[in-house]
Amino acid sequence: MGRTARRVAWRAHGARAGARARVRQPARRPRGRSVTVPQPHGVACPNCGAPVRFLWAQAVQTTCAYCRSVLVRRDLDLAKLGTQADFPATGSPIQIGTEGQWHDQRFVVVGRIAYGWARGRWNEWHCVLADGTSAWLSDAQLEYAMTIAAPADFDVPAVMQVRVGESYVWNDTPYEVASITEARYLGTEGELPFTTWEKSACLFIDLLNAQHGLATIDGSEAPPVLFLGEYVNFDDLRFQNLREFDGW
Template sequence: MFKLACPSCGAEVVYRSATSAIAVCAYCRSTLLREADAVRDVGKMAVALEDYSPIRIATSGIYAGQAFGVVGRIQLRYDAGFWNEWYILFDDGSAGWLSDASGQYAITVDSGLALDAPAFGQIVPGGRYVCDGVTYSASDLRTARCTGGEGELPFPVGAGWQAKVADYRQSHRFLTLDYSEGATPRRFVGKAVDLSELKCQLLREPSEIARSAGHLKGKAAALACPACGASISWRPAVAAHLHCPACGTESDATTGTAEIMEAARREALVHTTLALGEVAEIDGKSYTLIGLMRCREIGETEEWTEYLLFGEAAGFLWLVESTAGWDKVKVLDTWPEYVSASAVGLEGSAFTRMLAYGAEVIFASGAFNWRVKVGDTVAITDYRGSRGTLSSERSPAEITWSLAQRVPAGTVDGWFGKKGKLAFGAAVGAAAVRGNVAPPQALGWLAKLFTVILLLINVPLAFMGGFGSWLITALAVGVLWLPLFFTLPGDTP
């Protein structure tokens, strides 16, 4: 450990690792470059944006049987979002990185230069790379710039510093090729992890995360749309890529004020079953609906709605509503062990290839943890198995895997406290699948409702009008129930 006084403000600065090249003064933000037993002030480091990450400097944990502590962080931003790289030191003096992106974590350690790596420009999502007999698949490739940092770091970094990295996955394994220093990358090898698996200590509490973002726990802040002035609800610590629900203007609020990125006004709003700001209790955890997208299959008329939910203690979750029903969707940290032309293997389960199609975003509203644009397209391949539907989504820069599990409309109804509205709406929606004919369940409800109304109005009149009035009332009731006799075989009201 190496201690000294900051040459700018006099505060104590500590280098915990002999390999740390710089340290950022916690008081004045001076970046101090270590040279032998002295340091040189090389400028100010921008403050890292406080997001929803529970990690902080001083967080500790255990990985591969060794204790580690977090001593530094750099924040990297690319065209569609940003992520944190936490610099960690192990008890034996070695170092590594804890990657933190939208609630997904991975620990990697430097394994030296990758002389067999492909050129950065030749890497595509899904591309293969073999290391130590394991075949990895490229998950994403990014060119990002440093926008802030703190603590100790192993190399000089500051405003404008650029990172060129390609991430690879195979099951729980994680590998990064870092081209930031030149054409031959450094290789970092490790695994995707969960913070509970690391037995982390001194994590930030959800309430502390909320306070650092400037709003109360469980509450959303209101921001005026820079285009039309309408109020946009958002969570400063969670998602800062905003779509105005009134006019559709896309904004970036990472600085705390909305700046127009692209005017995308809509002539008409899209009606959705669930609304922004609604709260759900799912699997014992509280979620808030913060963003929604309307998507369409490319070249077809099939559309569906994707709802992004966030919980302080649970992270992100998706709900997808289509004509087939509702699905609960979780983006996977663990990738398939193998992918063939006809099947995929995930954690010992086999999934059979079903469909391959393209999808595009035709409407977006609310807040997202990455930049969403109307017109964004992805290539989707669905695989069916006993655990649900496994899907890969491929864009020019990344590929993701997610697992969807079918959920009854009544269950979703209970999550959001809709008191039967979603279950009834699902019955009506099923009619579209059969050619815009109301299903028997919906017809049954309507027939019962209007029969009661008809009887309440006409029975008193029938007592005064004689047999003719009774006959008319009976015919009217018959007309209400007649459509039920023409439902498909096996249907019951």
């Protein structure tokens, strides 16, 4: 859900993700609608007993940082779905807890899904905006995009009927299908608004418009889900609490 941007080869420095990282000192908070970073609240992991802290009250799935159990919320309890082999490596400076600003709203990164495809891999960072809206930051080879889910009453075509070059109109804006990508789940970390445990393959349809906006149809859901947004420049997001790697 919310996976966006062209599926390009993983950035060349991604292999250095294992390098020891250090956190930058927080910069002065930019002006704009402020984000109230949620106070963590948590329960114990049902597998190892370690504390599991949630930053987002609506989180459905998370992963224990100690034993890597994939956990899902059921009422007030946590249930174990399985165990992740390892957290997927990333060469990105973005991390859980990174803050930024998109237009007039601040946001905080609370989760991540890593995807692979025929020519590489990319990250989708789950973000929570200041108004509580769930958003996605796509991070692929120095190319970034932000999207949010479109209203439920928007017409979304059946994914198997879509072809490259076709056009669709949402919000009175025409979008043209640019690519259709088959991808696979590589792993997750942090808090997500849905569960990914029983999913393996997924289909994404990316569309572009003349105003540099984009749309993504997520075919892993039934019915498929539409996300609308735009490509963004890294510096324009005014990040804080980024990770940096030794030797960079």
